[in-house]
Amino acid sequence: MRIFCLAFTGFGLLVPALAAEDKDVARYDKAMAQEKVAEESGFDWVDGRALPLEGRAFGGTELYYGRMPSNVTTAVNAGVRNHRHHTAGMQFRFSTGSRRLRFRWTVWNPEQLEMQHMPRTGVSGIDVYRQDGRGKWRFVRSGCPAMAKARNGDSFEFEIPWTPDTPCLVNLPLYNGIREFSLGVDRGASVKPLPPRTSGILKPVVFYGTSITHGGC
Numbered sequence: 450m451r452i453f454c455l456a457f458t459g460f461g462l463l464v465p466a467l468a469a470e471d472k473d474v475a476r477y478d479k480a481m482a483q484e485k486v487a488e489e490s491g492f493d494w495v496d497g498r499a500l501p502l503e504g505r506a507f508g509g510t511e512l513y514y515g516r517m518p519s520n521v522t523t524a525v526n527a528g529v530r531n532h533r534h535h536t537a538g539m540q541f542r543f544s545t546g547s548r549r550l551r552f553r554w555t556v557w558n559p560e561q562l563e564m565q566h567m568p569r570t571g572v573s574g575i576d577v578y579r580q581d582g583r584g585k586w587r588f589v590r591s592g593c594p595a596m597a598k599a600r601n602g603d604s605f606e607f608e609i610p611w612t613p614d615t616p617c618l619v620n621l622p623l624y625n626g627i628r629e630f631s632l633g634v635d636r637g638a639s640v641k642p643l644p645p646r647t648s649g650i651l652k653p654v655v656f657y658g659t660s661i662t663h664g665g666c
Contacts, residue, residue, distance in 0.1 A: 534626025
């Protein structure tokens, strides 16, 4: 199933989002190549580019987690261009045999971690969910710069205990973009993509709306 999200705010924001196509999911097993995994502090660190990512619609972006291709951002107004790095709608879905998870991410703009009308949890933080035995996603914890351990000024991380092989979902920030993302798991622990969503919808789905669609308040 492919999902697009087009949200226009009063600032001319365009937010497209694309879920991974069913036929592409299997490729992530091959993507867990050695160059995408680094050992550090008792963890295997997996580069976010090797994790199953939904909501990334285009290639050719300035940043890997960018919203729009570089050749598009040069031809749009400043309102749209200023939002090109927002990661609203992007999420990782995977399972792992690890008993703990550590998340590390570097934000696009460390000078604007929050806004006047939205806290850091929404602007620059990530949300972690687990799937219960009934298939429902249950909130586990939010990580934001205010709560997380700072690294080099604009990079943050936090750790949570985890039940092995429990499906995990990680939502990326609504506004502040991501330069880099890494997942830390126990040494030798597996990281696998989850099966395709069982929605039964085969055609693209488009959401068109205001900043509320984006996740604004």
